[in-house]
Amino acid sequence: MAYQVLYRTYRPAKFAEVVGQDYIVKTLVNAIRNNKIAHAYLFAGPRGTGKTSVAKLFAKAINCESFDGEACDQCENCKAYLDGNHPDIIELDAASNNGVDDVREIIEQVPYAPLLGKYKVYIIDEVHMLTAQAFNALLKTLEEPPAHVIFILATTDPQKVIPTVLSRCQRYNFSKISTYEIKKRTMEILKRENVPFEEKAVEELSRLAEGGMRDALSLLEQCLSYNPEELKLEDVEHIFGLTSTPEEVDLFNKIHQNEVSEVVTKLRNMYVQGMDTKRLAVDLLEIVKDALIYSDQGKENLLNRINAIEAQEILRNIPIDTLLQDAENLEEVISREKQNQNFLVYLELCLIRMANTRRSASPKKTVEKKEETVKEEPVKTIEEEKVESFVVEPETEFLLAILLDANRDLKVADQIIYNKLDLYAYEPEKRKFYQMLIGTELFASNKDAIIICGNRSQANNINTKALNEELYRFINKEFGIDKMVYAIDQDKKNELIELYKKTPVEERNKPVYVEKYHFDEVKEETPEEKLKDLFGDTLKVEE
Template sequence: MGYQALYRVWRPQNFKDVVGQKHVTKTLQNALMQGKISHAYLFSGPRGTGKTSAAKILAKAVNCENPQSGEPCNECDICKGISDGSIPDCIEIDAASNSGVNEIRDIRDKVKYAPNVAKYKVYIIDEVHMLSIEAFNALLKTLEEPPKHVIFILATTEPHKIPSTIISRCQRFDFKRISPQAIADRMRHILNDSSQSYEEEALQLIARVAEGGMRDALSLLDQAVSFSEDQLTVQDALLITGSVSQQKLNELAFSIVKAEPEKSIRTLHDLLSEGKDPSRIIEDLITYFRDLLLYQSSPGMKDYLERAVVDETFMQLAESYEKDQIFHIIRELNQAQQEMKWTNHAQIYLEVYLVKLSQRKKETIHSSVKDQIDLLNDKILSLEQEIQQLKEAKVSSPVQKEESRKGQNPQRGQKKAFKAPVGKIENILANATKQNLHMVKSNWAQLLEQLKRSHSALLNDAEPVAASDRGCVVKFKYDIHCQMAMNNEEFVHIMNTMLTNLFQKQVELVGVPEDQWGVIRQSFLSQHRDLVKDPSKEQPEGDPLIEEARKLVGENLLEIKD
């Protein structure tokens, strides 16, 4: 072919040419210089980060006739033969198209033969995760103990799909995504070598769009250079990559902060008419607002910005926005991006979210933190009002008692203290059982969940204290809450209905304030104390086992539990 793509022409031929993977290349060079060559290697990482290139460089380095500091010379016949694929001792296999067990058995049968020309026979298996389970099993023993003249190099973008038995038999090297700056430096070197003029911002844009892959970056650069005329411009890079210019991003950001939905929709449709993809637009918007937040937090971190270039307009926007606004916008855009992945109408989602963002004025945009603070302030105000009511009730209570004692009437309009129905409570206590109380307590949380918020709030400081087949006593911490609950007919009706469904019998809710409950309970126990002390008076004869135990250990050491 007369023309080769840039990523093929500029494929690394030495370890020093592999960009952004120094932790891998340095280790391999040291191992080669010290003669510590492993029988199997695993290269894993994202696409376009140099895995296959590093594998070929390693194959040349172990077989080079004149190695230099762990680097191949690229001048001897073996280095040239491996580079152009003419030497049969370096075998490259695509596991995607040779995933069966028969192909691996063929390799297993041929590894025992000595290399023809080189010192080592090197097998480079690309996309090794595509092999079947049977193929992995066939490769297992050979990979663990191959002949001394064989080296296996496995490359994959999905190491989690490789069995752990294979991984444990290899030296693993994880290739990282290449930084945008390193990609831009490499493209700058290539364009300078070919005497191609360019704009620096165009290289930065292509490097960011490549997302850490050198091959993707060089492919985009190849297209952009072919599209451009005398000079590679930012506009050329924008058209080729489908990215949004910073000018348009600035317009969208201004329309949001100024609450101008019409302008934001007009800008969006201008971008769509240029052929921009909605998913690309929202991706650029998220990155742009991320840069805006980063610059606003620390203006000295310009080198960490991924999408934006700091100019006068960008600085003006940074002053216009509040951090809470940017947090809210990024959260909304991220939600829109997730929803756009599962719809056939991505453009509509983007339009809706832009209108939603630009309709909210600056002073009405609240972050989740501010919403929580407002909610807490409302709760504090409500609690203060309740505390004031309780204080008034406590102050008025002694006055009412003194006036009652003297035969005087309390002041008109003053609420009477709640008086619990003692007869009903004692009737429930007389027939109460621990099993019934346990049933109510174990289902109490579920009962509260079924209530409306206003009703469940009445039971915040309440708990069931006794239950029989016909009634349930609920203790309230404050008189006012007990009075509000028991005077609420709707609340009482709903609670009676839920308790009836729970017991499968007609059950009535009875409320009692905490201070009155203590008096009623003590009075009930006093009345029935004789019955408790001497069960033989009014109860039938006890359990024979208990009587026998009483004879053996005595009354004082015996403790009977229900």
Template sequence: MTHQPLALKYRPATFADVVAQDHVTRTLRNALDRGRIAQAYLFAGPRGTGKTTTARLLAKALNCETGISGEPCDACENCRAIAAGRSLDVIEIDAASNRGIDDIKELRETVKYAAAQGLWKVYIVDEVHQLSKDAFNAFLKTLEEPPKSVVFVLATTEPHKILPTILSRCQRFDFRPIPLPAIRERIRRIAEAEGFEIEEPAEHAIAKKADGGLRDALSLLDQVVAFGGDAIDVATLRRLIGMPDEERYLQLTSILADGDAAGALALAREVRASGYDLEEFYTGFLEHLRDCLLFAIGDGAGTSEVPERYHETYRKLAGELGAEDLLRMLSLATDEERAFRRSSQQGLVLEVLLVRLALLDRTVELDRALAALGKVSGAAGAAGPAKAPDGAGRKGVSIPAEAARPTPRAASSRPTSRPEGPLTLERLSGAWESVVDAVHRVRPTVAAALLGARPVGCSVERIVLALPADAEFRMEQLRGKGTLQPLCGVLESRWGWSGRIEVETAEEAAEERNPRPARGPSAREAAERDVDARLKGDPLLQQVVELFDANVVRLRRPTTHS
């Protein structure tokens, strides 16, 4: 016996059978019941959503032997002939292969003849947007003055390509992508009718792969049944279509949350070695980031398509990353999508993207930091003017502990117990490597900049870190605004220390510990005074500094070329 594809075998026979297009079927049924039949209809929407099927149902309802009504009987000769595609009164035209003006002229000749079996002649023009401009213009005359008892149904996936003069003469119905739960329900019913078993994860994966098209879902179901027999599990499905599982994306996001660039690179190579379709993987990764974002900004369980068994994991990841960082990740991945799809080295582009996402700086919650700064300022004001600590006026990084409190993600990766006793230089020096390791888990780039730095001073108010004189780049990086917040967070978490951190060269630190006799200003001090003087004399430069809340590192005159 010849096998009939599931998409054809279970094609809707009545308007009630059409899945998730109630806004279309209800309007058409009411119009048929009231005899308000238009001369032309435009059915627009993604593939596999029921456009051609609904057009045939409309033809059946118009030519049913029981009379025009909201539902065809699906039992009379006319209904059966239309369903089988052998009715003389329903003419289906593929515009992709009949797109020229000669084809439309031939249609204009045949449209004059009356229906042979029923009351109405119905022309279904599929992919109508592929008609040439001349063909559209020739077709326009027929739409302006259509013969009686003739209905045109134009179906398209790209309505924006149709001439406005054609659109204005049609009743337009937009078919929506079929929701994932509706596709799953349809798959479940067909599986029961056909007598095969399908696991819920496999059912979900097929529906998700279909991307809103029921026909695609049933075609894939047919393929999986042929491959795996009457018992379908998710492992069989993924082997067949090369579809990454949810755990793979969760593992990747966890690596990105840890800032593990090496782990991200290793996973990208593993994906390539596993034979996954990289474009499929990239699309799935974008959807995964979107789902994480939904969990971060609200009730992702109610708005995403994530299976319920993964909801708790998604909530945890969303809490670690935060909505701002997830949005930045999603924006970066979306921006790189075109380059990825057009590249001949897609694997390399994917590796670079994942490393960039892993090294992406985490967002600082500015409102909370400003509020904390306000508290500190208020407390200082209430206590009266405080004596400036030693070293005030030197170039250092001063971060209040409250303002530098780590994000929830950082706090979750550090131990909560605190050793007894205050933080001393000896204790900090002994635990310095573990402190840097803790910073690495929060912000790898800051930990890398701390390599070679050693604590040389520690008090209740401040900590002094010394770097080699030749480490200028790391010196500037650590002195950047907000850079040392992760380090402050680790120190606050372990010892309850609050104060500021200053970064100096080893020579400056040694000079502070062993001061020389009074002497004139150093070259550095002179340079700083020069910067201050030039700032005071340049109002425009002062406005720029205030506008960007900047620290002036150096002033350099522009070079001129003769």
């Protein structure tokens, strides 16, 4: 199929070329360097995020005879891999071979020593598609794998992998790739292909790819088969049924001018013309976010979707609290998209609701009150909103699921953070983690998360997004613990314990999907970055 050509051509040939999974790559490279290779890996994450590519590179690297951060591409093993006929690297796509026979065939081969390399590597793609029987056959092998065998299981749907298999794997969660990185890589590829492009067009494509590099390239392929001469924004919009940003801004402003019937008519016309309604909702949300960011920072370079003039125009006409409600409304309708067949109806309802928010929140009723409302209320609301949106407050249900999946061994292992805590009191760069954690206790650990208990303000502090990310990164780097940290207070702890007691035993140890932080770049800080970390953006302003 033609659209796979670009993806195949530009599939990463080295670890350094893998886009957006730096942390995982770094960890795997270190594992090879330190000879700490596990027998089974689970690569979980959305489609097109590099699971199979990384699996292949890893298989090549562990068999390379002179690995040095990358496979050498020179030795016999590397050559066999590059020719596509390494006898010890076996790939199976469970989506097409989900029968127990295929797995049995593989398993029969497992005891035999590798033919060429050090390890026999089995890459099973879309492993969740295996039948229950096939899973059980696989499980037996995973229980006592011979030293020369490594399994890499990849899946977009880890919930469907049976827990007994999950628990035998070292798990890596591949995250969606940022639009920025997709855009960067896509532009590189266009340059190498000598195709002129409009940057806006690449940006739009990258956004449409929703975190998948493979999707980005197949979208690009579609555009290039439509117009091989150049990648233009209008072509992208035309091919994928998108509305242009000015049209969307116009629509958004209309909603708030109470022109509901016009908006609905317009929306229906767009729909008839094949417009992507979910995309429109996402775009409107981005417009709202841009306007809010602009109101707070006043910097044009922070805007994604609209320009400063459009942002100013929106802010002139629409109060900030209304924008915040718009964001909520839009977020809600977008989250419903997967469940609702008739998304258009929900979107219409959402837009009508938005128009009405404006009417009821409109500060124009009396002239005297107008000033007060405009001046005071929005300021308060945005501050509150800021605090809220920067705090990661996990839901009780989610925490309970983690608790049900937690076990003592993991908790004991994670206790290392606390055992070493005192040492950090004297290290200037790490002191903040000491301050953050001192007086709290480790409550529960499962494979992907830690729950910490402290008082309310400690919990809030740890759950604050920026600090939480830093803490995640810190325990990762310091102890190799790749887990999200959630903090609760004593009341919540008691509540969770009660809920735990009430839950039937068979509900325990069920895998929980924990979305982890994704860092665009995991690298040593340059001196400039360090300065920036210490002094914030002030340096930039002075420049």
